[in-house]
Amino acid sequence: MMLGLVVSMVLEAAGRWRPLANDNLHDPESPAIGVLQEPAEALSQLPPDTSGNLVNWVKALEEGKINPRTNIRPETKVRIRDTDVLMTETGEMPVVRFPHKAHTMWLDCSNCHEQYFISKVGANPINMLKILEGKYCGRCHGAVAFPLTECKRCHSVPRNKIKP
Ligand code: HEC
Ligand code: HEC
Ligand code: HEC
Structure with a gap:
């Protein structure tokens, strides 16, 4: 097998979440790089999925792995429907x-x-x-x-x- 292909396969496996500096969203020159948490560090802790951003968010919530705030204003009523x-x-x-x-x-x-x-x-x-x-x-x-x-x-x- 060609070395280039092997290298790219290894890189693919290692970097399932792109580092902020080359995600094409963040400015690699920005001082925020190195301060912000890297996606791989945060997301690899959560229940995995095979597509999208590789996290099963429903499971993460159900298993209590994340605990998002439900409302900002106290008067907001949280309505859950189970049908x-x-x-x-x-x-x-x-x-x-x-x-x-x-x-x-x-x-x-x-x-x-x-x-x-x-x-x-x-x-x-x-x-x-x-x-x-x-x-x-x-x-x-x-x-x-x-x-x-x-x-x-x-x-x-x-x-x-x-x-x-
Ligand atoms: C986010 C949910 C969702 C996903 C993902 C999804 N579907 Fe659907 N699909 C629906 C809904 C809702 C309907 C409409 C059902 C109804 O009105 O009773 C539908 C209808 C259909 C129909 C009926 C004919 C038509 O044109 O509407 C087919 C065939 C179909 N989907 C195929 C697929 C295939 C193949 C995929 C994956 C490539 C897929 N769907 C992914 C929700 C989804
Ligand atoms: C207003 C946004 C929104 C709409 C519209 C929406 N969904 Fe979703 N859906 C979500 C979010 C957010 C999640 C949880 C995150 C995830 O699974 O990616 C989700 C999760 C799901 C799940 C996963 C449940 C589980 O237990 O893992 C299914 C199935 C689903 N949606 C089906 C549908 C179908 C079918 C429709 C259309 C009839 C639909 N959704 C319309 C936002 C939406
Ligand atoms: C992500 C989008 C979404 C949200 C959020 C949502 N619904 Fe629905 N709801 C649907 C869809 C899709 C249907 C099915 C419509 C159809 O069959 O064409 C539905 C159907 C219903 C129905 C008729 C079927 C049933 O279950 O009795 C009621 C009543 C209803 N919703 C109430 C609510 C209430 C109350 C809330 C908030 C607590 C809510 N929905 C939140 C998408 C949503």
Whole structure:
């Protein structure tokens, strides 16, 4: 095997999170480099994932590995909802299970309702193309939440497991 290839494979394995100085976001000349915590140092402590930023954030929260502040203003009411919605217009693909709990741990109802999703089962004309265009689930997934290439995380319920 060519040495260059071996070297790049080793580098790939070692540097799963890019150092701040060459992440194409931070100015490598900035005095903040060397002061800010490196992503690898922080994120390698959290439950791993295989895609996105390589952290399973839902697990991190559930296992108490992170404890984000829920509100800044004391009068803000934290609302958790624990219902799942099965979305069955998925053609040959397994059915989509939308878990409210995993979302309301981070988000308020008003982040989704009624602007992006009408809060009624089946009231939203969602399809995969619109999601890939950044609408509905695609407002967050592929942007700030796990990427759309992770089909099975949404399409998680085999069709024969649901009652007609
Ligand atoms: C991340 C976006 C998101 C957030 C946040 C969210 N919802 Fe929903 N909600 C949905 C989606 C998607 C559906 C399913 C719509 C469909 O079937 O077309 C839904 C459906 C519903 C429904 C009808 C189905 C059911 O479970 O009874 C209600 C009621 C509802 N939401 C209330 C709430 C409330 C109350 C909150 C806050 C505590 C909330 N939702 C937070 C996305 C969200
Ligand atoms: C963030 C969640 C999410 C991810 C990731 C996701 N889907 Fe979907 N998909 C949906 C939702 C929601 C629907 C609409 C279901 C409904 O309206 O009942 C859908 C619908 C579909 C449909 C039905 C036909 C259509 O065009 O809408 C197909 C096929 C599909 N997805 C394939 C895929 C494939 C292949 C992947 C991975 C490359 C994928 N999906 C990833 C949420 C997702
Ligand atoms: C307003 C932003 C937002 C919208 C819209 C949104 N999600 Fe999410 N979703 C998140 C965040 C944030 C997480 C947690 C971080 C992560 O897993 O990447 C998450 C996590 C999930 C999980 C993982 C749950 C677990 O236990 O690991 C599933 C499944 C999911 N979303 C499905 C959907 C589907 C299906 C839709 C559309 C019907 C949708 N989401 C719309 C932000 C959103």
